[in-house]
Amino acid sequence: MPGEVDTEDYADVWVFIEQHDGEAAKVSWELLAKGRELADEKGERLVALVMGDSVTHLAEEAIERGADEVLVAEDPIFEPYLPGPYGEQFRYLVEERHPDVVLIGGSHTGRDFAGRVAVPTYAGLTADCTELDIEPDTGLLLAKRPTFGGDAMATIKCVEHRPQMATVRPGVFDAAQPDPDREGTITEVEVVVDESHQRSRMIERVVGDITDITDANVVVAGGYGTEGDFGPVEDLAAALGGEVAATREAVEEGWIEAARQVGQTGKTVKPDLYIACGISGAIQHLEGMNDSKTIVAINDDPNAPIFDDADYGIVGDLFEICPALTELIEQKRGETA
Incomplete structure (x- = not known):
């Protein structure tokens, strides 16, 4: 059956750094803080992924905020955000590098393209999580989220498929604080998408007047x-x-x-x-x-x-x-x- 994998081939905790116009979404730094905890508990590395055009400064900040390595996919095709290029590039990196856990902010952007990664890679994806833990005996990700209209909490774990993916609601974790003395590795990765992956195009971007x-x-x-x-x-x-x-x-x-x-x-x-x-x-x-x-x-x-x-x-x-x-x-x- 597609998706059956040797789970021992998968390692590291990944965090997607969402950005718009060169500015990171707050949820990205929140996930880096939690990702750091999960990676340390698993004894693995924390890897951040940044996609965009001229976003090296965000890679440097991700190192300061806890990442051991930052993968940078830098190309004008990633500006502005479109789900096709983002989803295809992310899918490629997941299949090439085999992360064990992947965390994405539960924002409009994150929820838009997370499924484009999970479905073709046969990953396990839990949406709108409010708590994340590691199961002590197995090292599996325990993803918790509201269910039945918020009347109950469900704990979901993915035993057979990889990576273990979760979109996480903004605001549930404290943001990682920068440490200018932290050191890490910034790796420029191959950009594998082109205009053929742009099945839609941005006509106009309108930002609402409702403050977050x-x-x-x-x-x-x-x-x-x-x-x-x-x-x-x-x-x-x-x-x-x-x-x-x-x-x-x-x-x-x-x-x-x-x-x-x-x-x-x-x-x-x-x-x-x-x-x-x-x-x-x-x-x-x-x-x-x-x-x-x-x-x-x-x-x-x-x-x-x-x-x-x-x-x-x-x-x-x-x-x-x-x-x-x-x-x-x-x-x-x-x-x-």
């Missing part, structure tokens, strides 16, 4: 208790210079865009301050924000589970408390201006 909430230092989130009125939440977030987020229920009701959903089936955030307004505290939501440094809960139900995870709790009507907090913050800022 995973980068926010302050997040103010609204839940079902807002009853669809996010005005007080938005005003408080604006006063604090933060971003607005929401629960799955609020998104499913159509009250706010899906890009702002926090939870097992949404995004994972780790801000300095997280204010939960009208959020009961279901476990699915808590999984996406419980690593926040300070959590403030506002809810009119004193028995709401959210208070068990909050550092500070305010029992009351969010439509009264949020405007009062907004006014107080704006007043204090006016006094110090």
Whole structure:
């Protein structure tokens, strides 16, 4: 059967360094940090892969952030991103070099081309992972992800096929910090793609105006208790210079865009301050924000589970408390201006 392999021929942990216009996506550095842990536990090397045009500076940064070797595929064909060239080049390198574990950010880009690598190589691919571990006895990758609409967590492992691939949700790991004294190897690899692999072409690239909430230092989130009125939440977030987020229920009701959903089936955030307004505290939501440094809960139900995870709790009507907090913050800022 195709895909049956001698697993002993596969080694090393690979991390794909996603970049756009020469700037690395934050999830790439998050995966390097986790990849470093996994590689050390397996006693193998951490290898980063960079594709693009004029991206040597990212290879150098990947070394500083933990990679032992960086494979660089540098050619104008990789700019802007298109799934055909990226997928074909990545597939070639996987088949040539036999990595054991491959980690790709669960971004629009990563999810777009990961399957183009996994399917032709008969790899095992787990999507949208929130936890990664190594099984002690076997050295297999344990990829954990939400399932059944976020009501349960599944642990998936690939026993027979290689590489073991995973796309990982942005924000679930802390980013690797650079160490200018680290040394590693930068290897320029053969570019095996050409225009024949470009079955689509980029007509126009439009970047939305929604800030990535995973980068926010302050997040103010609204839940079902807002009853669809996010005005007080938005005003408080604006006063604090933060971003607005929401629960799955609020998104499913159509009250706010899906890009702002926090939870097992949404995004994972780790801000300095997280204010939960009208959020009961279901476990699915808590999984996406419980690593926040300070959590403030506002809810009119004193028995709401959210208070068990909050550092500070305010029992009351969010439509009264949020405007009062907004006014107080704006007043204090006016006094110090």
